[in-house]
Amino acid sequence: MKKFYLSVATVILLCGSMTFTSCIGSFSLTNKLLSWNKTIGNKFVNELVFFAFWILPVYEVSGLADILVLNSIEFWSGDNPVAKGKKYIDGKDGRYLVECDGKGYTITSENDKSVVRLDFNADTREWSTEIDGEHIVFLTFVDDTHVKLPTPDGNYKIVETSQEGLYAYQQEIIASNLALR
Numbered sequence: 001m002k003k004f005y006l007s008v009a010t011v012i013l014l015c016g017s018m019t020f021t022s023c024i025g026s027f028s029l030t031n032k033l034l035s036w037n038k039t040i041g042n043k044f045v046n047e048l049v050f051f052a053f054w055i056l057p058v059y060e061v062s063g064l065a066d067i068l069v070l071n072s073i074e075f076w077s078g079d080n081p082v083a084k085g086k087k088y089i090d091g092k093d094g095r096y097l098v099e100c101d102g103k104g105y106t107i108t109s110e111n112d113k114s115v116v117r118l119d120f121n122a123d124t125r126e127w128s129t130e131i132d133g134e135h136i137v138f139l140t141f142v143d144d145t146h147v148k149l150p151t152p153d154g155n156y157k158i159v160e161t162s163q164e165g166l167y168a169y170q171q172e173i174i175a176s177n178l179a180l181r
Helices: 002-019 028-039 043-055 058-077 163-180
Strands: 085-091 094-100 104-109 115-121 126-131 134-143 146-150 156-160
Touching (some): 028 058, 156 163
Antiparallel strands (some): 085 094, 094 104, 104 115, 115 126, 126 134, 146 156
16 A cells, blocks of 8 residues: 555656646647648648547657657757757748757758858857858847847847837837938
8 A cells, every 4th residue: 555655646746846847848749740730631631630640649649758758858958859850931032941950040042042040059048140250149038028139230129028028129120220221
């Protein structure tokens, strides 16, 4: 009987430790599986595959792998091992190949073969790029509700990550651009 109580206590402790981390995780494996399902055919085929994957427990296994392994790795290391990969995106002015290596993105235009690299530095919490050999930081996370963004005059402004904060920043950029003309 003691083993039973010890097992129950262990399960409760493990479940509690997962809920107290305050990290839901991105569920990248499950989301990639769902995204793949959306691309294989029309809505009827997608629905049949969806039901088949629930019956065969594919979604259950991917969700469990996300919960127990991948989201934990993402929480403790800051990197998601599944987020890496390649994807094609069709834009208004052409098609782009977006490659993720877990530390940033490389975006290649299929039109003119131009390449842009976006890097994230987890230590400084900055997104940056390099233009003509110059390292340019274009976003820095200040805290959970504020980011530091560049202004047209070369300075940086702290902006609240809300609709109002973004709108105010956008209006300031438009006004600055009009003043420069």
